[in-house]
Amino acid sequence: xxxxxxxxxxxxxxxxxxxxxxxxxxxxxxxxxxxxxxxxxxxxxxxxxxxxxxxxxxxxxxxxxxxxxxxxxxxxxxxxxxxxxxxxxxxxxxxxxxxxxxxxxxxxxxxxxxxxxxxxxxxxxxxxxxxxxxxxxxxxxxxxxxxxxxxxxxxxxxxxxxxxxxxxxxxxxxxxxxxxxxxxxxxxxxxxxxxxxxxxxxxxxxxxxxxxxxxxxxxxxxxxxxxxxxxxxxxxxxxxxxxxxxxxxxxxxxxxxxxxxxxxxxxxxxxxxxxxxxxxxxxxxxxxxxxxxxxxxxxxxxxxxxxxxxxxxxxxxxxxxxxxxxxxxxxxxxxxxxxxxxxxxxxxxxxxxxxxxxx
Amino acid sequence: xxxxxxxxxxxxxxxxxxxxxxxxxxxxxxxxxxxxxxxxxxxxxxxxxxxxxxxxxxxxxxxxxxxxxxxxxxxxxxxxxxxxxxxxxxxxxxxxxxxxxxxxxxxxxxxxxxxxxxxxxxxxxxxxxxxxxxxxxxxxxxxxxxxxxxxxxxxxxxxxxxxxxxxxxxxxxxxxxxxxxxxxxxxxxxxxxxxxxxxxxxxxxxxxxxxxxxxxxxxxxxxxxxxxxxxxxxxxxxxxxxxxxxxxxx
Numbered sequence: 162x163x164x165x166x167x168x169x170x171x172x173x174x175x176x177x178x179x180x181x182x183x184x185x186x187x188x189x190x191x192x193x194x195x196x197x198x199x200x201x202x203x204x205x206x207x208x209x210x211x212x213x214x215x216x217x218x219x220x221x222x223x224x225x226x227x228x229x230x231x232x233x234x235x236x237x238x239x240x241x242x243x244x245x246x247x248x249x250x251x252x253x254x255x256x257x258x259x260x261x262x263x264x265x266x267x268x269x270x271x272x273x274x275x276x277x278x279x280x281x282x283x284x285x286x287x288x289x290x291x292x293x294x295x296x297x298x299x300x301x302x303x304x305x306x307x308x309x310x311x312x313x314x315x316x317x318x319x320x321x322x323x324x325x326x327x328x329x330x331x332x333x334x335x336x337x338x339x340x341x342x343x344x345x346x347x348x349x350x351x352x353x354x355x356x357x358x359x360x361x362x363x364x365x366x367x368x369x370x371x372x373x374x375x376x377x378x379x380x381x382x383x384x385x386x387x388x389x390x391x392x393x394x395x396x397x398x399x400x401x402x403x404x405x406x407x408x409x410x411x412x413x414x415x416x417x418x419x420x421x422x423x424x425x426x427x428x429x430x431x432x433x434x435x436x437x438x439x440x441x442x443x444x445x446x447x448x449x450x451x452x453x454x455x456x457x458x459x460x461x462x463x464x465x466x467x468x469x470x471x472x473x474x475x476x477x478x479x480x481x482x483x484x485x486x487x488x489x490x491x492x493x494x495x496x497x498x499x500x501x502x503x504x505x506x507x508x509x510x511x512x513x514x515x516x517x518x519x520x
Numbered sequence: 521x522x523x524x525x526x527x528x529x530x531x532x533x534x535x536x537x538x539x540x541x542x543x544x545x546x547x548x549x550x551x552x553x554x555x556x557x558x559x560x561x562x563x564x565x566x567x568x569x570x571x572x573x574x575x576x577x578x579x580x581x582x583x584x585x586x587x588x589x590x591x592x593x594x595x596x597x598x599x600x601x602x603x604x605x606x607x608x609x610x611x612x613x614x615x616x617x618x619x620x621x622x623x624x625x626x627x628x629x630x631x632x633x634x635x636x637x638x639x640x641x642x643x644x645x646x647x648x649x650x651x652x653x654x655x656x657x658x659x660x661x662x663x664x665x666x667x668x669x670x671x672x673x674x675x676x677x678x679x680x681x682x683x684x685x686x687x688x689x690x691x692x693x694x695x696x697x698x699x700x701x702x703x704x705x706x707x708x709x710x711x712x713x714x715x716x717x718x719x720x721x722x723x724x725x726x727x728x729x730x731x732x733x734x735x736x737x738x739x740x741x742x743x744x745x746x747x748x749x750x751x752x753x754x755x756x757x758x759x760x761x762x763x764x765x766x767x768x769x770x
Contacts, residue, residue, distance in 0.1 A: 185600065185603065185604055187599075187600065213599060215596070216625050216629035217625060219596075219625075220593070220596040220599075220625065220629065221596075223589065223590060223600070223626070224597070224599050224600040224603075226589075226590075226593075226600060227587075227589075227597035227598060227599060227600025227601040227604075228600035228601065228603065229600070230597075231604040233605075249590050250590065253590050257587065364567060364585050364586070364587045365565075365567050365585055365601065365605045366564070366585070366605070366608065367564065367584075367585050368563075368564040369563055369564065370583075372582075372583055372584050372586070373585050374579060374585075374587075375585075375586070375587035375588075376588060377590075379576055379579060380577060380579060380580060381579065
């Protein structure tokens with residue numbers, strides 16, 4: 162039986178991770194995600210897990226590298242400017258094919274930016290989370306329930322592909338409370354099985370002759386072959402594309418948004434419909450791999466304009482939309498950034514203006 | 521009757537020839553680590569977290585589970601591994617640039633938490649593989665590719681003494697500085713590594729064995745002249761001996 166509780170996004174993420182079998186967490190304080198490490202500090206001892214407050218984001222992500230390399234389900238979290246410091250460890254985890262989960266509760270940027278919510282790490286998250294041109298699955302929840310479900314699922318995805326998985330959320334979701342249904346707690350037996358399944362790659366517990374050399378590159382060569390193998394994995398990710406189409410059947414104006422911006426856009430679509438404007442929304446559920454097909458397959462005889470709604474100035478997801486749309490209809494923007502929030506009214510006004518221009 | 525008095529440790533791969541430069545002591549240290557873990561019966565639980573540069577060359581020779589940490593992050597990676605598998609015998613293998621420059625924070629904070637693993641710190645006062653740049657331990661006046669006129673304290677500061685730095689902390693259990701320039705010192709290094717590993721197996725917490733070594737290639741000296749430099753100059757700056765041993769019988 163699942164359990165229904167009222168929880169804050171950050172705490173719900175931590176509880177979902179615990180239930181998914183996370184038994185190691187390392188992280189460094191940064192607003193607005195402090196409730197994640199604080200929750201783990203209380204929760205891990207209850208389930209025989211480990212919580213370490215790292216001395217920095219750099220140390221924390223490398224602790225994650227070590228912990229996950231043993232086959233233990235492990236996680237870390239940070240926010241925007243802290244996530245920049247994760248680049249090193251995340252790139253190493255891709256190179257060494259270590260399964261790990263991390264969470265970015267986005268805040269304003271660039272630089273220190275602001276502690277208030279934003280969506281300004283899209284390109285970093287989806288295109289270049291570290292050196293070397295690697296890719297990751299990036300999940301973008303739009304409700305606290307999705308924070309729970311996606312965090313829970315992220316561990317299975319990390320294990321399936323032996324690659325780091327990022328849950329990309331923001332300071333609104335992280336600090337907002339909503340009722341959620343919590344998934345079942347994975348049993349110690351299940352976790353032992355999962356650990357055993359990874360043992361052939363784990364960096365611990367092998368007799369001589371069977372030793373594991375866990376290598377994020379280095380001396381010895383053969384890395385290009387590994388890169389080619391990794392590309393083969395990326396090519397299977399067509400099956401991982403995930404998006405929602407909301408009121409798209411007859412839509413003439415399409416709002417494109419993920420995460421918190423999609424919640425606002427959902428309201429705006431309904432409001433436009435009441436005004437007689439046929440609006441719809443495409444919401445990437447994973448922002449990597451990006452659902453290009455959702456835009457590519459649009460009937461552009463009917464769809465007259467797309468509104469990119471993002472809490473980022475400059476727009477970032479727009480690059481992916483433009484790539485898919487390829488000039489077949491105009492793409493307008495409704496944006497905020499630096500910790501300033503989008504409002505229903507702002508997006509509604511932008512959508513009305515677009516409709517007036519193209520319909 | 522012949523009697524076998526010496527055999528190569530199983531802790532390094534069979535049929536390998538060390539590719540380290542003539543006069544380098546890395547191969548000796550690798551051998552000692554393997555011998556000690558073999559003596560303790562822990563080769564199947566031994567986990568190596570190696571640094572980059574010449575320390576990373578060890579991946580070609582060791583026979584036990586191992587991974588490479590990003591530059592400086594050995595103590596963070598080892599923290600993750602040891603906390604998740606306390607039954608493992610975990611050590612980091614790091615040089616001076618790795619441990620005392622880019623990894624200073626990770627080293628000090630792991631030591632301060634009393635993490636229960638062992639640091640093998642190979643201090644040769646220079647960045648080896650990158651071609652001889654100044655390290656945090658480079659001696660005053662010592663020439664490197666980034667201090668072509670010699671290390672000038674007014675501009676570059678002074679050599680950092682890591683054992684003494686860590687000795688300011690409460691948690692570390694065992695800190696000793698050794699070398700491998702003579703058979704006697706090699707035996708002392710072997711004993712120090714064994715003691716550190718035993719303390720880890722007893723759950724005593726953080727230990728570091730600093731091994732002061734030579735780098736003839738980047739010092740621009742012959743192996744023999746490098747040994748003279750080691751004894752005359754390096755030991756004067758980095759005196760050998762036990763800096764702390766909480767387990768010593770009083």
